Amino acid sequence: MNQKVLKTLEYYKIIEKLTDYAASEPGKKLCRELEPSADFDEIVQAQTETADAVNRVRMKGNLSFAGVHDVRDSLKRLEIGSSLSIHELLSISSLLTCANRAKAYGRHAENTELPDDSLDGMFRALEPLTPINSEITRCIISEEEVADDASPGLRQVRRQMKVIADRVHTQLNSILNSSRSMLQDAVITMRDGRYCLPVKAEYRSQFNGMIHDQSSTGSTLFMEPMAIIKLNNEMRELEIKEQKEIEIILASLSLDLTPYIEQITTNYELLAKLDFIFAKAALAKHYNCSRPKFNKRGYINIKDGRHPLLDPKKVVPINVYLGKDFDLLIVTGPNTGGKTVTLKTIGLLTLMAECGLHVPAGDG
Secondary structure, three states, X not given: OXXXXXXXXXXXXXXXXXXXXXXXXXXXXXXXXXXXXXXXHHHHHHHHHHHHHHHHHHHHOOOOOOOOOOOHHHHHHHHOOOOOOHHHHHHHHHHHHHHXXXXXXXXXXXOOOOOOOOOHHHHHHXXXXXXXXXXXXXXXXXXXXXXXXXXXXHHHHHHHHHHHHHHHHHHHXXXXXXXXXXXXXXXXXXXXXXXXXXXXXXXXXXXXXXXXXXXXXXXXXXXXXHHHHHHHHHHHHHHHHHHHHHHHHHHHHHHHHHHHHHHHHHHHHHHHHHHHHHHHHHHHHHOOOEOOOOOOOOOXXXXXXXXXXXXXXXXXXXXXXXXXXXXXXXXXXXXXXXXHHHHHHHHHHHHHHHOOOOEOOOOO
């Protein structure tokens, strides 16, 4: 395709607007890569998909594709037996949640007699893997947190950590109250994962503890009281156990996903394409477009065509036909831009149509 022609006809501005309507990065990528086709059957198929998406939006409302992430690198890691991180598992969970939402949207209501359309096959092919997705969401609360009940081992470790933490705070509060005059502030702080108290530098020798840090002025020493060193050590050991339990949980969830790599890949590809198709439908709705009819005889018949990048309140629709009764058309008139706009409208609408996009013109 001649890039200069595409630029002159402002094709890329239409692609930018189309891309804005896609919700996911994979869908946006397909929008950015869209080029006009010269294959008649391919064009008709793309137009049919756009028309069916427009019809579904009219009947059911919009479908959100937010949450579709590119998980292909994670799936490659699963193939070689690696465990996925919390972020990777949540990305796959988000993809499966979107697949479930899309599959539900794609079903026809029992009381309707709507015929199958070109999108039905894609919706039916989605595999939400609900049991596995539910397990991921049960175990992982957020990017930073795994649920206590993700495993009996993790639940037990965290119970022990709570007991130790309560004992540490009880001891620290007792020391804080009895040594108030030695402290810069009546607060408990953390230094290198250890509970400390802010001790005035002049009481360094009188306060029984280990120094972990000091203030920028040197007037405050952050000291770990000797009375809680053993408890802090126990807490550190429990934190290591906690991390090991979390790694076991992530490995187990990764293992559960491994048999379904192909289905997840298919979900990703289908959702990206559906996002792309529904972006075309959104563009059609925005510009009040119609589905163009096609022929193989070189006919052009544009009815009330409007240049999509001009102000809709000011743009003057054009009616142009060519190729049936005559194949040469001379456009004349004063130099006020009308001829150029007419030619660019014909060219841009043709390119849009060949991309499977509906065009801003009258029906037929």
